Amino acid sequence: MGLFDFLKVKKNTANIAKDRLRIIIAQERSAFGGPDYLPLLRRELLEVIRKYVNVDVDAVKVDLVKEGDHDMLDISVSLPDRASAA
Template identity: 60%
Template sequence: MGILDFFKNKPKNTANVAKERLRIIVAQERAQRDSPDYLPTLRREILEVIKKYVNVDPDAVLISVERDGEHEVLELSVALPEKANAALGNG
């Protein structure tokens, strides 16, 4: 390996990235089929509240409902930007 090889951009494995994105989309579609009708409204309202404090991408808020025995569990996942994590003391 020559010194110039070190500075060359290495090709990104776009097939793996595309595969992972597709897997996420399929999982979200499956989750939405069995989800209650109020979830899109809940997601939008939660996003509005979060945006009062942190500028997040609308796709960064994921909400799902899972059945755990006789209980339903609401799962909320918000991917905060790096600057927000540092401001909150988490980064």
């Protein structure tokens, strides 16, 4: 034991790593503008819609819109014309 070892603060590296990871995840979520489940939700909606209508991959758009204190899910689906669907 060294002379100044009592001055060193022992850090729990696991807690430091966990805190850093939380910060990184929070920054990524804010950078993308929405929760991480939106891409999965978009793919699943596209699969369900394709059971009934032949739509393009870009036909389904899912966004998270903030209005005051509330978050709203905005889902937009571009359906093909009836002439091209037949």
